[in-house]
Amino acid sequence: SPDFFDDLYPVPMRDREALQQLINEACGDDAKQFRLLRAVRVESSRLWVRYQSKAAHLEPKEGDAPREFAGRGPPHTAEVLKRIEGADQTLAHTLDADLCEAYLWHGTKPEAAMHITERGFDMALSTIGRFGRGCYFAEDFAKADKYAEAGEGIYTDCYAMLLCRVLLGSQRLVRAKLDTFASPAPSGAGAVDSTLAEPPPPSEASDQAEPRD
Numbered sequence: 001s002p003d004f005f006d007d008l009y010p011v012p013m014r015d016r017e018a019l020q021q022l023i024n025e026a027c028g029d030d031a032k033q034f035r036l037l038r039a040v041r042v043e044s045s046r047l048w049v050r051y052q053s054k055a056a057h058l059e060p061k062e063g064d065a066p067r068e069f070a071g072r073g074p075p076h077t078a079e080v081l082k083r084i085e086g087a088d089q090t091l092a093h094t095l096d097a098d099l100c101e102a103y104l105w106h107g108t109k110p111e112a113a114m115h116i117t118e119r120g121f122d123m124a125l126s127t128i129g130r131f132g133r134g135c136y137f138a139e140d141f142a143k144a145d146k147y148a149e150a151g152e153g154i155y156t157d158c159y160a161m162l163l164c165r166v167l168l169g170s171q172r173l174v175r176a177k178l179d180t181f182a183s184p185a186p187s188g189a190g191a192v193d194s195t196l197a198e199p200p201p202p203s204e205a206s207d208q209a210e211p212r213d
Helices: 013-025 043-059 078-085 112-120 141-145
Strands: 007-010 040-044 100-110 160-167 171-174 193-199
Touching: 007 160, 013 078, 040 043, 040 078, 040 112, 043 160, 100 171, 112 160, 141 160
Parallel strands: 171 193
Antiparallel strands: 007 040, 100 160
């Protein structure tokens, strides 16, 4: 079918430079530096249809209150992308604010990254984290990097990071210390589409805001 596509495309040099800038400026740990070795763009009609179907399900109904990013507002990646010249045309396309759509990081090992590019995120394979079983993303590259693992075989000493287009929809805001496990998100009436973990406001001794999940 002419509408079918499924491939990994090498990211052009110009876009790689923009991606490296995004990595640098979306990193909240000044003590860490990252160097992009290889970047590919995932193009899959099957995954795109699934994504579009979810987006249609999240479309606001007549009379619904406008959705907004919870907590401190849009993720840091959105702010950085605005500063990168031409990023909205090549690296990152226009996002739907009504769905609280965002680009977020997901660190993993190369083998898992390849599985995700082929089949998408599989909830059945996800680990149980602070908010239960689910797919976890971060606005801060250094935060997501904590979950990146070295691969094996041809991926020895290689780590993987996915820049994902994510539909946050209606969010439950949780402000808790990073080592605190929160109660599961509500179901049925009052259900939400995602959970936003935001550390408590910085103390008077420090005005540095911690990254969010």
